[in-house]
Amino acid sequence: MKKYVLITGASGGIGKATAIELAKKGWNLYLHYNQNTVAVKQLLNELTPYDVELIPIQADLSTDEGIEKLINNIFHINAICYVSGISHYGLFIDTPDEILNKMWKIHMYAPMKIIKELLPKLMRNSTSQIVLVSSIWGQTGASCEVAYSTVKGAQLAFVKAFSKEVARNGVRINAVAPGAVDTNMLAMFSQEEKLEIEEDIPIGRFASPNEVSNTISFLLSEKSSYITGQVLSVNGGWYT
Template identity: 75%
Template sequence: MKKYALITGASGGIGSETAHTMAKEGWNLYLHYNHNKEAMERLLAELSIYNLELIPIQADLSTDSGIDKLLNNIFHIDAICYVSGISHYGLFVDTDDQIIEKMWKIHVHAPMVIIKKLLPKLMKNEQSYVVLVSSIWGQTGASCEVIYSTAKGAQISFVKALSKEVAQSGVRINAVAPGAVNTQMMGIFSEDEKIALEEEIPMGRLANPCEIAETIQFLLSEKASYITGQVLAVNGGWYT
């Protein structure tokens, strides 16, 4: 039987690697993106070798209309991988209210609404899966990334609470908390800052996006059949 998964933020570094990893495992994919149409077209071309159903959906998840647009294009669904995210670096006291609102909508409001609306579809299956990509900063917090840390921490609390509520319905809900990952989100830092960051990490390097994608795939597999409500830290020993 065909299995379908939604990947939000599929045009980004972690999202696209997750799409590749899941396609190799035979998943038909709803591939969400917002601005990066060129990256999505490239991803669709790369995934075409798998002969699967690939359904691109453009939507701005910081708006209610964008969330509705996404939901209106989802039919059968077995898994949700919420990878969408934006970052903001700066002092909390200097942050515009609009940034706070957008960060909260994309990281907290959107996944809660999307998962709430799709839960009835997920519960029709014998087994379904939800994975949210949170962050190391949702676990421990970061100066100058207060809003991001708060939103990612809220994701973790959401996972822990909802997983208990739906466990007997056959829906497993978990989170992945990456540390520093070598994606475009790291573009705000200089090379010297990245080197200094690597020196803080016990394993001495940034994560590759594929390492996060493989962790997501593990949580979607039968190898994780008794895991729900958990946060898997993938951070090279940076925070334990």
């Protein structure tokens, strides 16, 4: 039987790596993106060698209309991988209300609403999986990333609580908490600042997007069939 997974934020570094990894495993893909049409077209080209169905969906998850658009374009589904996210660096007191609202909408309201509305379809399967990509800062918090840390921490609380409601319905939900990953999210830092961060990481380097997508793939597989409500840290020992 065909398996379908929704990947939100498929145009980003982790989303793209996840799409390629899951296509290799035979998953059919709903590929959500917002503005980065060029990146999605490139991803579709990279996925053509795999014999899977590719369904791109453009939607702005910071708006109610965008969230509804995405939900209404999902039909059969076996798994959700929520990768979408935005970051903001600066003192909390200087953070604009617009950013606070957008952070909450994209990182918490959107995944909760999407999962809530798609749950009946997930429960039609004998087993289904959900993975939220959170962050190391959701576990320990970061100065100058207070809003981001807060919504990422809220994701982890949601995973732990929701897992207890749906486990007997065959639905597993887990989170991945990456540390510093070599994606465009690090573009705000200078090369010198990046080197300083790497020196703080016990393994001595940033994670690659593939190292995160491999963890996601594991959580969507039968190899993790007895794992739910958990947070897997992919941070090179940066926070333990």
